[in-house]
Amino acid sequence: MMIDLPLEQVRTLLAVVDEGTFDAAAAVLHVTPSAVSQRVKALEQRTGRVLLLRTKPVRPTESGEIVVRFARQLARLERDTRSELGMSGSGEPTRVTVAVNADSLATWFLPALSRVPRDPQLCFELHREDETRTAELLREGLVMAAVTSSPEAVTGCSVRALGTMRYLAAASPDFVARHLEDGPLGETLARAPVMAFDRSDDLQDTFVRGLRRGASGAGPVRHAVPTSEGFVAAVAAGFGWGMVPEAQAGDLLRTGRLVPLAPGRPLDVPLYWQQWKLDSPALAAVAEAVAQEAARTLRR
Amino acid sequence: MMIDLPLEQVRTLLAVVDEGTFDAAAAVLHVTPSAVSQRVKALEQRTGRVLLLRTKPVRPTESGEIVVRFARQLARLERDTRSELGMSGSGEPTRVTVAVNADSLATWFLPALSRVPRDPQLCFELHREDETRTAELLREGLVMAAVTSSPEAVTGCSVRALGTMRYLAAASPDFVARHLEDGPLGETLARAPVMAFDRSDDLQDTFVRGLRRGASGAGPVRHAVPTSEGFVAAVAAGFGWGMVPEAQAGDLLRTGRLVPLAPGRPLDVPLYWQQWKLDSPALAAVAEAVAQEAARTLRR
Known part of the structure; x- marks a missing residue:
């Protein structure tokens, strides 16, 4: 099910949920708020589900939470892999x-x-x-x-x-x-x-x-x-x-x-x-x- | 500003916020969900503000929070007054x-x-x-x-x-x-x-x-x-x-x-x-x- 989700869009969704607003996510990702909005919309079209409630701060829907969990596990895997490869260049x-x-x-x-x-x-x-x-x-x-x-x-x-x-x-x-x-x-x-x-x-x-x-x-x-x-x-x-x-x-x-x-x-x-x-x-x-x-x- | 807010509507708003849904508030207040909905709408018309975000659970808007705080202080005053009058019949x-x-x-x-x-x-x-x-x-x-x-x-x-x-x-x-x-x-x-x-x-x-x-x-x-x-x-x-x-x-x-x-x-x-x-x-x-x-x- 999770196959074929564009990772950039998934990471964008995560940033919006973590930062609370499209503007704050845009600042963190170094893109425009409109790019953030387009990526989330594209991900919603692809999954055929509404993923975010546009409240202040935004909140993930039930479907949105599934994608957010996937995004966090993905981030985790990347970090572990980098660290095992001795690549923890970020020093994190x-x-x-x-x-x-x-x-x-x-x-x-x-x-x-x-x-x-x-x-x-x-x-x-x-x-x-x-x-x-x-x-x-x-x-x-x-x-x-x-x-x-x-x-x-x-x-x-x-x-x-x-x-x-x-x-x-x-x-x-x-x-x-x-x-x-x-x-x-x-x-x-x-x-x-x-x-x-x-x-x-x-x-x-x-x-x-x-x-x-x-x-x-x-x-x-x-x-x-x-x-x-x-x-x-x-x-x-x-x-x-x-x-x-x-x-x-x-x-x-x-x-x-x-x-x-x-x-x-x-x-x-x-x-x-x-x-x-x-x-x-x-x-x-x-x-x-x-x-x-x-x-x-x-x-x- | 708070003068003239119908207290029944104020208490209903508080119940909806505390219980999370119109249905649950209706059960607590022993009225129909439609009565709950009408009271909240009437209060919103009277104050000229949207008071509740209809999410699940519902959440008060900034204006809604002001009315909710008023409702809690009111409940508190009533309880203290009852207790001072020796009327704490509810035994609470x-x-x-x-x-x-x-x-x-x-x-x-x-x-x-x-x-x-x-x-x-x-x-x-x-x-x-x-x-x-x-x-x-x-x-x-x-x-x-x-x-x-x-x-x-x-x-x-x-x-x-x-x-x-x-x-x-x-x-x-x-x-x-x-x-x-x-x-x-x-x-x-x-x-x-x-x-x-x-x-x-x-x-x-x-x-x-x-x-x-x-x-x-x-x-x-x-x-x-x-x-x-x-x-x-x-x-x-x-x-x-x-x-x-x-x-x-x-x-x-x-x-x-x-x-x-x-x-x-x-x-x-x-x-x-x-x-x-x-x-x-x-x-x-x-x-x-x-x-x-x-x-x-x-x-x-």
Whole structure:
């Protein structure tokens, strides 16, 4: 399907999407805005699809995203080939872009990258996104690989199981005394203030529903703190109870600054590594390091 | 200007923007999609502006954003009034939404919120954004207040200086030995691998340009780790040098796991508190707590 797309037009489309406007793309490509416009139109005629919404900034349509992903993979292949041929004349180091969930980034992911050999020198560009949305960044071609909760391969990607992250319901000792001793956990938790990562974090609701059949979820007082470390710090400071990653809260649990609320009822979130199917030595080295560190630190 | 906007139409516009489509807004408002469409059209005729781009999901135009911000402030006022009148029949706790930069969130901001009296019970909803972009969230009406580097008041907002966050150039001892001992800092830093928060983080470039007149910035090997804690951890792990917040790296600097590269050359980023000009007791309590904690922890 991708055969026979004029590469100049494809690269032009990518520049327009990355720069946001035809004028900005023209400046980057050193051509006139009208040339940019003609190339995009020609590509749209050739594919028989509208590829760009002419908003400000422009946005790719669904068909446009497919071509943009192709363009990014192409750019990547060219860069790797140049580098392997010793032709990195631009002096540009190899960039490895990865989308990773906040809790992995706060625990095992940087140690994994430390395992990657530093010769040749790579640039790591990490994007932080919820594990249910990292695959989306892969689909859009913004990253080459992702730590994701989705086992279903994104088109053009391979998948590998990494293990599971365990979450435990926890709260500060003060919070337990103030909010959770006045009845069974299934009832007190449905009223007590609760922490969330952001509005779409439903781990706490899932936990409460698992405790008591028919429960609608956690209580109405919900604080949102959208960083992994901030979330755990807020639970320890008594803002609310929350599901904390076992790997991250280990010290706080051991020293009693956090109390596990139901030690026998963890929530396990399986994680997967998805990456573009590219014969890229850099990407392969990262994948290998990630798999090793995950095997060491995540649960099977 | 805002006088005489039919509130039902304004609320409908807000629902469409929040839900993303006319159909979803109709479901939330319990009316037909055609009623939603008619109300939005009527509001556009009344204001004489196009308010919505009919994309998927819909997006407000610049004029639309002004009306959306008005709608959010209105909803807020209604909620506060109900709550002050003891009418919070919906049982909904008061929500305080704040945009805050990652380094503040990782250091002094949660202790500030701990100072806020817990009666009446508030919900804190934090949004993490670069300090140069938090004001944008305020402008869009997504948050009621922001910690920002911008002293220029967003329309309808008040501003108050909080103090400055100090950043120090730092690296691990290993990294210094490997990359920085082979010449003056202004030259070695321009070649050494460098950390950044994300692609728009130019603090490291600013520092290098300050060291040596005519320098173009930090080197070409750039790693991006978009969390405050991850950034500092990556510097300590030797991925690159970077500008670390003094408040956050204090322990690492004292124990020698991080080495300051030019102790006499800090970069100071002034921070401001901007908030909607609303007579909201909840927002006033948060502003007061933030000002107190900032006075205690930020530099004057």
